[in-house]
Amino acid sequence: MDLKKNKSFVYEQVAQAAAKAGRPASDISIVAVTKYVDSHVAEQLVNLGVKDIGENRVDKFLDKYQTLKDKDLTWHLIGTLQRRKVKDVINYVDYFHALDSVKLAAEIQKRADHTIKCFLQVNVSGEESKHGFSPEQVDSALEELASLDKLEIVGLMTMAPITADDRELDEIFKQTNELRQRLKERNIKNMPFDDLSMGMSRDFPIAISNGSTFVRIGTSFFKE
Numbered sequence: 001m002d003l004k005k006n007k008s009f010v011y012e013q014v015a016q017a018a019a020k021a022g023r024p025a026s027d028i029s030i031v032a033v034t035k036y037v038d039s040h041v042a043e044q045l046v047n048l049g050v051k052d053i054g055e056n057r058v059d060k061f062l063d064k065y066q067t068l069k070d071k072d073l074t075w076h077l078i079g080t081l082q083r084r085k086v087k088d089v090i091n092y093v094d095y096f097h098a099l100d101s102v103k104l105a106a107e108i109q110k111r112a113d114h115t116i117k118c119f120l121q122v123n124v125s126g127e128e129s130k131h132g133f134s135p136e137q138v139d140s141a142l143e144e145l146a147s148l149d150k151l152e153i154v155g156l157m158t159m160a161p162i163t164a165d166d167r168e169l170d171e172i173f174k175q176t177n178e179l180r181q182r183l184k185e186r187n188i189k190n191m192p193f194d195d196l197s198m199g200m201s202r203d204f205p206i207a208i209s210n211g212s213t214f215v216r217i218g219t220s221f222f223k224e
């Protein structure tokens with residue numbers, strides 16, 4: 001595995017996708033998802049200039065955090081979080097990408113000692129197996145979240161179904177961005193709704209063309 005080459009390739013592809021969409025590359029944060037590798041390899045990636053680290057599981061997040069906490073990094077928890085684990089991890093998290101219930105938000109409010117930037121996870125494709133709010137549920141959830149001052153709702157996160165083709169991906173990302181714009185117009189305190197966490201190794205160019213500001217990339221960094 002040639003980390004340096006893979007890293008350059010990912011950054012170039014993101015810059016190209018941004019240029020094609022008429023956006024500055026600096027609009028897009030590249031979150032390196034290190035779940036496939038140990039802390040040592042994650043550290044090599046950080047030494048190559050990666051600034052944003054993402055993990056989908058609490059145990060692996062804590063493992064990477066222990067090793068790399070003295071580096072100047074932004075920490076992303078990107079996967080489903082069980083309520084009973086909130087207290088173990090939340091105070092090391094800068095961005096939480098998978099807020100999928102009001103109950104979870106209330107637990108974060110209770111345990112957090114700083115403002116946690118959160119993405120509401122939404123499921124616009126209606127796929128049964130996916131976590132997240134449906135577009136119909138989101139508005140009433142916002143009413144309940146509005147009083148939780150430890151959470152800043154920066155935007156929406158979505159995961160497209162594995163089976164989606166390019167046209168379906170384009171549609172899902174477009175709808176997610178439209179939903180974000182609509183929610184932004186509600187002008188709720190602590191809910192700027194400026195960001196979109198969408199796009200993984202296989203679909204980030206399509207996500208960027210639909211306004212994504214945070215791409216979560218694992219496989220492309222670590223492939224042989």
Ligand SMILES: *Cc1c(COP(=O)(O)O)cnc(C)c1O
Pocket residue numbers: 033035056078079200201202216217218219220
């Ligand atoms: C693993 C993971 C990613 C990265 O996926 P790749 O296809 O490896 O780039 C992104 N988001 C979440 C929530 C993940 O669990």
